[in-house]
Amino acid sequence: MRVVIVSSSPNEGGLTNSCVQVCRDTLEKSNVQVEWIVLNHYHIQKCEACGKRGWGMCLEEHKCKMDDDFNNLKEKIAEFDAMIVVSPVYFYEMSESAKTFFDRLKRCESFDENWKLKGKNMLCIACAGGSGDGTENTLNSMKILAKFLHMEVVKQVGVTKLNFEAMKSEMVEGTKKLMLGENHERS
Secondary structure (H helix, E strand, O other), X not given: OEEEEEEOOOXXXXXXXHHHHHHHHHHHHOXXXXXXXXXXXXXXXXXXXXXXXXXXXXXXXXXXXOOOOHHHHXXXXXXXXXXXXXXXXXXXXXXXXXXXXXXXXXXXXXXXOOOOOOOOEEEEEEEEOOOOOOHHHHHHHHHHHHHHHOOEEEEEEEEEOOOHHHHHHHHHHHXXXXXXXXXXXXX
């Protein structure tokens, strides 16, 4: 099994990366091949909603016309068997880099019957550095993302600086469910 962890925090020593490490350690202990992609390390522009009625080549060809890192990253992610999405909570939402990438991914893959991650598992983790306000909204955005990518959410975990230690077991449980493909929460 191969799992990709997609995170979107510019803070290398922060809460988001600590959550990534919990999942990564769990996967590696189970001898699962894991790759960690930090969206902030790529050049990804926002969707231009180009073409007729806002649909460019993304609708028919399932790729984007823009010349940045998006298409290559999209193809790379599609080669994995499952995905973990870990985002900080910024203004009650996923980070800007996550929204930018996933908005374009939804446009390219929502109507692609051959999308390689279709039916595969996703673990969603929202990391709020403060009070935790906005965590629920961020997790809901991730659930909507999974719906449009036709992926199965195995668990959603909201983490704050205050509950990080207590939530480690939830992240480990979610990572194990991701590997086993059980107990989907998707409605």
